[in-house]
Amino acid sequence: MSDTLFDYFTQVELPTPTLGADEVTRLFAQHFGLDVDLQPLGSQQDQNFRVFPRGESTPLGVLKLSNPAFSEAEIAMQDAAAAQVAERQPALRIPRLVAGSRGAMAAWWPSSEGRIHARVIENIAGSTLTGSTYLAPDIVARMGELSGRVSVALADFHDPAESRVLQWDLRHAERVIELLLPREPDADVRATIIAAREPALRVLAPLAEQLPVQAGHFDITDDNMLRPPGGRLPDAVIDFGDVAASWAVGELATTLSSVLHHDGASPATTLPAIRAFHALRPLGEHEADALWALVTLRGAVLVLSGREQVRLDSANEYASGALDREYRVLERAASVPPEVMAQVVRRALGLPVAAPGSGPDASPLPPFTSPTALDAGTVAPLNDEGAWMHAGTLDNAAFAAFDTGSDVAFLPPWRPILTGAPARTPSAPATIPTGVTLWLAEPTPVLGSVTRDGDALVVHGGGEALEFTAAGGLGPEPMLPARTRIQVTRRPEGAPAAPPLVEAAYADGWRAVVGDALEALGLAGHVADVAGEGDAGAHPDSAAMLARRERVLAEVQEHYYATPPQIERGWREYLVDVDGRVYLDMLNNVTSVGHAHPHVVEAAHRQMRLLNTNSRFHYAAIAEYAERIASLLPEHLDTVFFVNSGSEATDLAIRLAMAATGRRDIVAMREAYHGWTYASDAVSTSIADNPNALETRPDWVHTVDAANSYRGTHRGADAHRYAPEAVAVIDALADSGRPPAGFICEPYFGNAGGVPLPEGYLAQVYDAVRRHGGVVIADEVQVGYGRLGGWFWGHEQQGVVPDIVAVAKSVGSGHPVGAVITTRAIADQYRTGGYFFASTGGSPVSSVIGMAVLDVIENEGLQQNAWRVGQHLRRRLEALMEQHPIIGAVHGSGLYMGLELVRDRSTLEPATEETALICDRLRELGVIMQPTGDYQNVFKIKPPLCVTIESADYFADQVERVLATGW
Template sequence: MNDTTPVSVFDYFSQVDLPTPTLSDGEVARLFAETFGVEIDVRALGSQQDQNFRVFRRGSTEPLGVLKLSNPVFSEAEIDMQDAAAARVAERSPQVRIPRLVDGPRGPMSTWWDSSQGRIHARVIENISGSTFTGSGYLSPAVVEGLGALAGAVSLALADFAHPASGRVLQWDLRHAERVIDTLLPEEPDAAVRTAVERAARAAREALAPVAATLPIQAGHFDVTDDNVLRAPGATVPDAVIDFGDVCASWRVGEIAVTVSSVLHHDGATPESAFPAIRAFDRLRDLTDDEITALWPLVVLRGAVLVLSGRAQVRLDEANDYAAVALEREFRILEQAASVPLPVITAATRAALGRPAPAEREGTGPTLIPVGRHVELDASTESALNDAGAWLAPRTLDAAALAALDAGADVVTAPAWSARLTGTTDPLPSTAETVPTDVLVWLAEPRHLDGVARVDGDTLTVTGDGGTVTITGVATDAASGTLPARTRLSVRRPLGALVPPPRTTRALADAWREVAGDPGAALGLRSPAPASDDSLARRHGVLAEVQEHYFAAPPRIERGWREYLVDVNGRVYLDMVNNVASVGHAHPHVVEAGTRQMHLLNTNSRFHYRAITDYADRIAATLPEGFDTVFFVNSGSEATDLAIRLAMAATGRPDIVAMREAYHGWTYASDAVSTSIADNPFALETRPEWVHTVDAANSYRGVHRGADAARYAPEAVAAIDELAASGRPPAGMIAETYFGNAGGVALPDGYLREVYAAIRRHGGLAIADEVQVGYGRLGDWFWGFQQQDAVPDIVAVAKSIGGGHPIGAVITRREVADRYRTQGYFFSSTGGSPVSSAIGMAVLDVIEQEGLQENARVVGGHLKRRLEELGRRHPLIGTVHGSGLYLGVEFVRDRESLEPATAETAAICDRLLELGVIMQPTGDFQNVLKIKPPLVITRASVDVFVDALDRVLSTGF
């Protein structure tokens, strides 16, 4: 078609009501056969204004394509334009999958039908493989970025596309959004909906008006949304665009505005969730400053049009389930789009795109000049004010302020824009809104504030030459503008009639400050700007790449307390993975013991001091009779390494038997017996000749499963016997007493008892690696070998015994220890140092005095029952391993084949982090959640974890 040929095109405002065609399945099949020469079966698909079907050759399960019956109001030229635009994108952006017209026996399947409802255009478009993101499930940042990248690729491909029908007037064209709203709003019967739409649209119109005339115009798809993109089977990120039904010429920025709007109704989405899409689009299309200004007003207007149009369509066509189902999510789009004032979200978007921000808003507002001495409180994550859990007490901040006033301060403040952890009385479930927008003030004496004052409840609004502030916490008789003494006052700078929320995210806090100004200026005090944080980049620059960290974009954790971790922005996370902090982060008794001993003495362990003896006695007392000799080291790796060397020295033999898929450490000997391919992909083929392995005794996914797992022990015994018969009787066997590396899998009943007996029969020693599970974590047993009713010869333990301090120990019998003299002498300079010993004894004190083994049994039992209940509802959960507070949730794609859900597990951990839960994968296939929180964790906290996991499995990851 000639691009300059005038054509008749649709004008929405000449026909607002667009009832959907409703041809029956039978009529569709008949007309299809008559015109295209193919007998078909059909399956109806949803659409707001067209009628769509997936079609199959009669009797086939393979789709022939998607049949689109266009609304009769659309002309042939418009349909031609849609096909031409699709072809252009396919040509210019070959990385984007685009459906083409399907060829049938009689040529391209595109024609007009004379149906029972008049002339209707029918065409069959290729059914490309994949799935959409329809519904309101969670969209990961990677998916959101993919949406933006697709919108950018389509926009770039159509940048110079021209067609005679591109001037059509659609209700979805954002250039006409205001007129659509004006047309439909009076017809909306629900007063609450009318009010919400009118309020949001008014603000959007005002923000858009100054730049509307300068926005670039081009052809576009203008419907690259969650419903109209596909991800290939097995992929997570979209790579295909379908449904070119809204192609027209409009504002270029409308392309990404429509895409952004489709993100906002998804689970957990906020306006900030759209930033990855906006950045991806900008990389391809380089948004102008005016387009950035227009973006969020257009998102709001898009939401308003969706709400009004969807509700109008349902009133017109009550049988249109597609439109009816969408009503709730369309209203959520509008709510989210309008949830942050447009100047604020626009400023945050500019920052997210790396655009320079304007200078901070001038004007101080009515000024309260501090008289005499001013004290600023530090309520941030790292402040000493928050030590020993004081941040959870509601009066901590007030007590510190009053103490400063009593010490002579005239004014005490806690600044805005800086993380304020103090007073976080209800830390879970976690929230990312942690940055305060107010400055807190305590006055030594009542103070009069110049300006016009208005009181509403306990809030005083004061307007002066420099602007307006709101002050909350005043007495109701403060209309004169007098502020009370020794009372917490919250001072904010409103944005017009909008008062900032009490707390917001870091990005939005910076944007609020930029557009509303700093409330600290009202006190003659400018709040400090947040410092840029380059610590992660510096870490990458100075640490070895192989020394990895959790998560690709980790929060910067700077405080721990009990089962909580706190980042530098004051966000509280639930720590579900940290068995290092066995008795909880920063336990006061442990802190005090270490601090006191540090004041006294800390030195080389070869000096004589009492603490090392007392500590060795305490550890030995937890073990069966005969364990009377203790070695102290600094880590689990050193402990297992020394245990192996002890066995070799005691027997005079070099050979060690180890279980496959286990991890024992990173030193030479402990790494040699570690065969976890997750930790070392070449673990098995690079073992030294003195290491001999037996099958991983995993009754869930090992060689023998279920009842057949009883075969592991006899087979291991046979391997030991064979090794001895070959003239190489082993020095010992090392095994985790509970298969921790696999995610907390219990060994088959009696396994260690049989294997230990075989090792001893040949003169070897049994080494129990208790680094992960020892010290009461299993609940019913203090040591893992007790679950097996077996007693080893050497026990290696670390992690839990130091509560986060680097302590490791090896415990054995005197005759075994004495044989190490054949290897020379042993010492560890700081292993068992005075401070380490004091801390180690304090950890034992806490476990015993606070009943933490019992807590592991009771809370861990509750946690496992809840996880097993999740497994009955979510097929991705293959099983739940473990005991006490050492559990593992194993994810599989199929419960019969046990195909590991490795990618899914990583994504689940990332989503849990967004919800405020620290979790990591484990196992050779990295498909098991390793659940080993501090032993002090409460039932309420584990419920928070399970609820979060349930949400992730229910809404997506």
């Protein structure tokens, strides 16, 4: 070991020490006076062991045998830096030197490989983020926070050894690449490195002298952060082996690079870490601009260094095992140009963003007299009735404009387009056009200084270029064809070439770099305002809209997801956000026959043009609809009340029971949810909806045990005991002089995630209630209307007939329609308490919508589809259950299913936190899913009844991916 500070460029080859375990244990006992057991740990250039006192399971610490190339001064500096971070950031767990009976466990060892420095550092309990599993946004943010905390702690750290020259010091990245690139034997790797290096160095060159320098850890990566045992977020930083002075922003660049190889990671997914770092240690504008160039160069150095180390030391499994993920780091870092990411970072941090240019002053096309701007965004009428799924929709719209006299139709850049977007994607698709799309009514010459670049015509001027390309190519003359898609992109000198479409996350960055071609074509003044956003930016500000919502809506009126997508369109089993991202809706039993079904829409539209009024007027639709609903039930259930929601339906059903019997006591099953009105809330005892539900019931509500055969009081074969116990409660009420007016429950345990009631349960309970003169209510709001597949109504699965049926949600497929169906005798008893009306319950529009929904269910065989697709999905999920212990059970029937997640299949400890995180990850993968059940640990699988096998497979595939790669 030299006393000279290490200089990588004088000693490129750094083989790791390779002492055998026997020699290490002998030297350890000799120098530190302790017999130990060893557990080898990986390292690229040092040799590490976790050490245990002989025969014990609690580690003494981590033995680090430093590479002989490093001086004693450098090793001492590492320990001093760790000590300062530990002192300045007491919330962080930082390893220090371990003291033994002979003092600090640090010494020079005369080994078989020469003199080597050994020291024992505290073993920090927990687990690293090593591997390439998924990192959630909060974990990524914590990584940036840890990096920022260490940077702040070391801001005033100085040491004579900090001037050491390491290959990981990003100030030397260009030299490292120049040194190692010729030694790389793989031509494809060399080409990838070169393609990534050049734009990064171009961005970095004018900034390098402006970047602040300080001492830093410079290896705060996923390998060197630890979560506490049982914890989720890392709180420890280890391995101070790369401490040196360098550009301060390199601390963050190193951390970001370690995010990029993880499942689903992209440059955009690192933004939470950048924001968290900036909140602690603000980045200057030069640092923000240089950051992504440094991340890219870090990726290049990782790839070349790792491959060099493996060629040098083929037995180093730590280095060889990292090669694939290091290559992913480089590929993903280079997937977005550094100048584009600089603008993305600036916007994320609230720093000034470059104003986009407009291109050459003079248009290279003759003036247009009647331009038509097309709108292909999420809410554009162009995309109605699923037209967004068809490739020819945009062309047809352009040609229609020609039929009305337009000489050019065009699609503006920088506005999201839904037309042509894919339906199921695990990452956000590219939906933002970077250039103008033109359709010309007649062939049109291109004016100005025109050159050829492959298949493109390029017009130069003012240090910029406009590039014209056409579907099918362009002829030899500078002439643009008619009735053909033509792409026009702007490219300032030195700017990267923009792809035709980019993801919304990068659109503002690209726009700031390449600008807008509209003005150069003379079309800027003809852009119609799209969705009220004008020309304010590449896409609507969903965060601002969410803030507006939260300012004016009551906090208790929650929304799905902490940071929800702004959904503005639905079609079949799909939901679409304002950026044109299409999500698979596996949750929405409200829109039972599918979003925006044309038959339902047309029925509503036609009736709105005719009449929509108070339901006490006389019109045909209400009678026709009531007849349709009553015909779906046994003959004696012949009388219908119309309301607006499931809450109102169950509320009215309870009032009917009270009026029919002259009593006020109601028996309800625990853990159920029936609504938010006074009466429906009174019988709702789900602690997920109200943690104090059982303690706050009025005295007229009496509950029986939740008949959940999976996690209830009686499980499996013992579930038959629920019914006799419920009967005993009913009998006891009657014996006490308070016989119940009625009993209410879902005939299929929906709130628990679709758990069937034990066989014969309702028959026994219904008999008991009726024996005492009460009536029975079936809450079919969630499980009725064909959703179970094998039965149209949930009560049919139990082989019983209720006295009152309450139904909503599905009956209007998103329109507020609810109904209560009962016997004429029970209905007539309600007259004793006055009269009933709901102004819009059963209104003309509601009635025709209700009938249209029934038409679709019948004509398109949606009940049969629910059975067929549900059975297929059940098989897929049960197969996953065999592979993943977190799946405790697959509940349900048809398209009312529940996937219950548990931490232990024996204790059934609910995996509540995991379920929420998995749902968040599924949203990132393009699937809408939410938890249900008292413990919020069950997937609420209730897609529109039109969902396809292909969509069910996509859902199962993404669940499988999450369970395999993390959440």
